[in-house]
Amino acid sequence: MHHARGERPPEERPPDEQPPSERSERPKPKSRRLPRSVRERQILDAAVRVFAEHGFHQAAMDEISEAAGISKPMIYAYLGAKDELFVACIRREASRLIEAIGEAVDESLATDEQLWRGLRAFFEYVSDNRASWTVLHRQANIQGEPFSGELAEWRDRAVALIASLLTRATAAAEQPVQTEQMEPFAAALVGAGESMMDWWLDHPEHTADGLSRRLMNLVWMGFGDMLHGHRWKPS
Amino acid sequence: MHHARGERPPEERPPDEQPPSERSERPKPKSRRLPRSVRERQILDAAVRVFAEHGFHQAAMDEISEAAGISKPMIYAYLGAKDELFVACIRREASRLIEAIGEAVDESLATDEQLWRGLRAFFEYVSDNRASWTVLHRQANIQGEPFSGELAEWRDRAVALIASLLTRATAAAEQPVQTEQMEPFAAALVGAGESMMDWWLDHPEHTADGLSRRLMNLVWMGFGDMLHGHRWKPS
DNA sequence: ACGTATTCTTACTCGCCAGTAGGTAATGGA
DNA sequence: TCCATTACCTACTGGCGAGTAAGAATACGT
Numbered sequence: 171m172h173h174a175r176g177e178r179p180p181e182e183r184p185p186d187e188q189p190p191s192e193r194s195e196r197p198k199p200k201s202r203r204l205p206r207s208v209r210e211r212q213i214l215d216a217a218v219r220v221f222a223e224h225g226f227h228q229a230a231m232d233e234i235s236e237a238a239g240i241s242k243p244m245i246y247a248y249l250g251a252k253d254e255l256f257v258a259c260i261r262r263e264a265s266r267l268i269e270a271i272g273e274a275v276d277e278s279l280a281t282d283e284q285l286w287r288g289l290r291a292f293f294e295y296v297s298d299n300r301a302s303w304t305v306l307h308r309q310a311n312i313q314g315e316p317f318s319g320e321l322a323e324w325r326d327r328a329v330a331l332i333a334s335l336l337t338r339a340t341a342a343a344e345q346p347v348q349t350e351q352m353e354p355f356a357a358a359l360v361g362a363g364e365s366m367m368d369w370w371l372d373h374p375e376h377t378a379d380g381l382s383r384r385l386m387n388l389v390w391m392g393f394g395d396m397l398h399g400h401r402w403k404p405s
Numbered sequence: 406m407h408h409a410r411g412e413r414p415p416e417e418r419p420p421d422e423q424p425p426s427e428r429s430e431r432p433k434p435k436s437r438r439l440p441r442s443v444r445e446r447q448i449l450d451a452a453v454r455v456f457a458e459h460g461f462h463q464a465a466m467d468e469i470s471e472a473a474g475i476s477k478p479m480i481y482a483y484l485g486a487k488d489e490l491f492v493a494c495i496r497r498e499a500s501r502l503i504e505a506i507g508e509a510v511d512e513s514l515a516t517d518e519q520l521w522r523g524l525r526a527f528f529e530y531v532s533d534n535r536a537s538w539t540v541l542h543r544q545a546n547i548q549g550e551p552f553s554g555e556l557a558e559w560r561d562r563a564v565a566l567i568a569s570l571l572t573r574a575t576a577a578a579e580q581p582v583q584t585e586q587m588e589p590f591a592a593a594l595v596g597a598g599e600s601m602m603d604w605w606l607d608h609p610e611h612t613a614d615g616l617s618r619r620l621m622n623l624v625w626m627g628f629g630d631m632l633h634g635h636r637w638k639p640s
Numbered sequence: 641a642c643g644t645a646t647t648c649t650t651a652c653t654c655g656c657c658a659g660t661a662g663g664t665a666a667t668g669g670a
Numbered sequence: 671t672c673c674a675t676t677a678c679c680t681a682c683t684g685g686c687g688a689g690t691a692a693g694a695a696t697a698c699g700t
Contacts (some may be wrong), residue, residue, distance in 0.1 A: 203666060203677055206541050227462035231658060239677055243660075252658065332468050354611070358597040377587070386588050437698060438647050462686065465687060476649055 210248050213238045222301035225254055225308055226317075257320060260310050263302040264324045270295040281339040286386055289363070293378040295343050296367055308366060309320075325360065332356040336389075359389055445483050446491050448473045453494050457539035461491055461552075485555075492555060498537040499559045504528040521621055523596070531602055542599060560595065567591040570622075583594040593615045594624055 204212075216238035220229045232254060249255045274291030275284045296303040310321040321326040333356035337349045366381050406452040439447075451473035455464045465486060470477040484490045509526030510519045545556035568591035572584045601616050 209677085215500065225462075227460075230656085240677095241659090243680095244678065246659070247677090295672080354601060354616065358601050358620060361601060362593040362597040362601055364596055366589060366596060385593060435694090441647080444647085466689080467687075475647095478650095478690075479648065484648090487688070 181333055205247060209238075209240060209244065209318055213240065213255075214259060214262055215250060217255055218263060219301050221256065221259060221309055231323075242398055253316060256309075256317060258321050260317065264321070266302065267292075267295055268301070268324070281335055285335055285339075286382070289386055290382040292363060293367070293370075293382045297370075297378050303367065306366070329353060329356045341348070352358065359385075413488050420477065425551055441483060443553060444473075444475060447496055448480055448484060448490075449477065449494060452490055453498060453540050456491065456544055457536035461544050488551060491544075494540055495552065495555050498534075499556070501534070502527075503538065504557070509542055516570055520570055520574075520624070521617070524621055525613065527598060528602070528605075528617045532605075532613050537556060542602070564588060564591045564595055567594055593604065594620075622632045 193205055217229075217234050220234045220237055223229075225231075229360050231242055231245060234255075238245070245255060249258055265283070271288050271291045272288040276287070277284075279287070330353075333352040334355060335353050337347060340347045362385060366385060370376060370381060371386050448469070452464075452469050457467045459468075459619055466477055466480060469490075470480055475479070479492065484493055506523050506526045509522040511522070512519075514522070520635075545552045565588075568584050568587040571587050571591060572582060575582045596619060602618060605611060605616060
């Protein structure tokens with residue numbers, strides 16, 4: 171190891187993204203200047219990739235700027251220092267994930283169906299956004315207080331949400347359960363999901379649907395005596 | 406943040422660990438020289454604490470040496486460079502955890518009892534060794550290939566072990582399960598344990614026994630239709 | 641007493657990387 | 671056409687922290 175990072179070759183600027191053919195057709199053909207909002211998206215995309223690959227401290231701002239196709243001072247101008255950039259990544263990716271799940275879960279559905287759709291949306295989102303997941307799950311937790319708190323907030327929200335789902339699911343049973351009693355189970359479920367996610371990264375032959383189904387069965391049967399006692403099936 | 410680590414005050418060497426009273430009583434009263442094996446233990450103890458608190462990259466060798474009460478070159482002389490030191494930490498803490506669980510699980514016992522005792526040992530060990538757990542679970546996974554592989558090996562072993570336990574538990578049932586089919590469940594169980602561990606760090610009012618019991622119930626009932634279908638109780 | 645191996649220290653070097661200074665060049669409105 | 675604004679760059683600095691050189695002091699066998 172001995173802290174020797176790969177040296178970059180001289181790196182001639184690559185010939186061009188769009189070859190200069192039909193150059194008089196476009197309104198702005200040879201200009202690389204792009205509006206701030208576009209650059210911010212590009213920077214965040216690159217930052218998520220690089221943070222996911224190397225981790226927060228290993229990730230060099232130079233590498234992020236290179237991956238984003240822009241120079242370093244622009245990052246500082248648009249998104250601030252490294253920690254602010256990282257928080258911006260966490261916020262964007264967390265809200266994307268929440269949004270993906272939120273779109274799948276319809277309040278008007280039955281509790282079990284909500285749970286099933288939420289799980290499936292979770293597995294499918296992560297399978298399509300591995301870098302995002304890595305930043306959220308693997309990086310944000312590790313770095314000190316500014317970042318871990320940012321994520322713990324989301325995590326607690328997820329646990330509380332699931333606990334309330336499970337509590338409502340058992341409300342009609344003969345022996346209703348307090349939300350407080352339910353939280354360890356909800357935490358276990360969230361953790362089981364995270365763990366299956368990690369396991370999945372090394373066993374990509376399984377499908378999102380299959381994994382969602384396994385986890386759903388585990389939860390559903392775990393509370394089987396309070397609910398129905400039969401194997402749950404997706405509709 | 407702006408990478409400004411806390412500045413150490415001038416810090417006079419504290420007067421003395423053992424005051425110079427009765428100095429002619431001890432065989433080696435005023436000498437601070439200690440044999441290599443003792444220093445290695447001290448260094449590993451300090452390193453685990455510091456790695457757990459700050460993470461691998463944030464942890465400065467100077468801080469570890471200070472925490473160990475020894476100067477930095479001794480660490481390099483005894484345990485090598487930073488990455489080698491970290492690997493040494495992972496190896497020691499992993500084998501300690503394995504050993505603690507291994508002592509609790511007696512091969513001659515019934516499968517369910519083995520699982521129960523293993524879970525309890527796990528929760529109890531971690532509750533007594535939080536820094537160790539943090540290094541293992543939170544740090545080792547994050548750092549690049551040298552370290553994550555070291556831990557993934559242990560983790561896979563745990564998943565395989567649990568899968569085989571569960572498989573044997575269902576072997577006599579009407580519809581036996583292949584170990585291969587069992588692995589996602591085992592991974593989910595390991596992840597559930599890890600997650601409850603993390604959750605526990607923020608909710609210390611719960612007991613190791615209570616959490617073990619909850620998780621045991623979750624697993625047991627999860628396979629209830631293959632086994633007995635009733636709530637499992639510790640003896 | 642005397643050499644030898646071991647423990648232990650202070651005081652450095654040197655590369656990496658976050659963050660910045662001080663510009664240039666395109667754009668778009670008046 | 672001019673000017674203000676926005677987009678963008680190259681080339682630096684400052685310091686943090688891993689790793690080391692060179693030697694000092696203690697134990698221990700003979």
